[in-house]
Amino acid sequence: MAANLTSGGRLRPVDLARVHGLSTQAIRNYEEAGILPAAGRTAHGYRTYTPLHARALSAFLALVPGHGHQTATAIMRAVNEGEAEEAFRLIDESHAQLLDDRRTLQAVEGALRDLEHAPAPPASQSGAMSGPGGTFIGPLARKLGIRPATLRKWEHAGLVSPRRDAQTGYRVYDEADVRDVRLAHQLRRGGYLLEQIAPLIAQVRSAGGLEPLEAALRDWHGRLSTRGRAMLAGASELESYLRDRERVHGR
Template sequence: MGRNLQSSERLRPVDLARGHGLSTQAIRNYEEAGILPAAARTPHGYRTYTSLHARALRAFLALVPGHGHRTATSIMRAVNEGAAEEAFRLIDESHVQLLDDRRTLQAVESALRDLAPTTTSGPDAAVSAPRGTFIGPLAEELGIRPATLRAWERAGLVRPRRDPLTGYRVYDDADVRDARLAHQLRRGGYLLERIAPLIAQVRAAGGLEPLEGALCDWHGRLSARGRAMLTGAAELEAYLSHERAADT
């Protein structure tokens, strides 16, 4: 059954654009990209849109914050091509990615909680002393082989300096901290390529304490994405319902 697009109020590109702070060219671009259904044309060749297009635009703009521009475009294109199952699959993939990001955040927080202070006065003092420690004692403390520490160094997880006289690796407090964090994440099943960016965040923050602010911000961004996905789902459902009504 074809859509009865002429049964609704006719809207110009500028009518759709104004309500969302967009340009008329953006509206035309969205139509060409398949985000909006194809517009009808007047005898003079001008595009005319309907409330169905307005709903499609609202759905797309609501999907972008939670799914990103590219995925939101693919979702809308699939819906407009009658491939709703593909649209739902794309939405499911975004939710899986969000869940994976939440688990990553939880793993980082767990690893940080499990980290012992890098400055101690007990048996670990030799490991965390300001002068640094060598690969053997650090590997023994972590319960790993020295070869593992060397592999972590190649992956950029630790960056020990070399003793100018002996050439031995020397791990300072920051290196010990990074090694402990890497150890916790590896125990959690994370691959080296996923750990490296997290270690880089710790270094950029200047340590673990400043990273707490970044983790709080990370929580906020994940929550915002989750809520945006809910909003996008509601607007997409409204569009699908409007679309079904237009098909009758």
């Protein structure tokens, strides 16, 4: 940060804005949102800021990548209102969500490994499960331990598209349909929502295999790691702001 933002004295909105490539309107918006402490005013009504405001702005911008704009705003507002415990609670919630996301990823990866290495149904069962060119809904649901209504719900959500038997009108799941159903089943067990599963199933279907998910999982790992490091960076900046704030206002 530029020396004039840490050496004391009054700062203009443009001084804060220029350092971070922001507009002066953004600085005013941040103040109105409670992200920055209230500005001082000159005799002519112009806003004036201090190095403490500059530190608050740096803390907020560092918190956003790890916690998101809404939570980062709430954290800074709590700090500026003297409610540090509320700020810490919000930070704890973000960390808990990150941990939950990591556990979900691990569950999905484990489920996909199970799917990839799962044996085919025994030949003795195939006749009971199969109709002309595929598998009926009832036997497939029993095989997976779910209800036929669940399979119909997944079909409505676009996760699978079985054809209809021309004579009976029954749903018939071919080999690719069964793979999609099993994949959806594993992803649901891993905590995925239907709206999250649909695009993944579409990728697998278009590529003819599970390979597209490997890139998606690598990307997911990368995003979680980036978010974790961003939380560390945000914590460091927030601690600096808290120390400076205590020096100015006392505990």
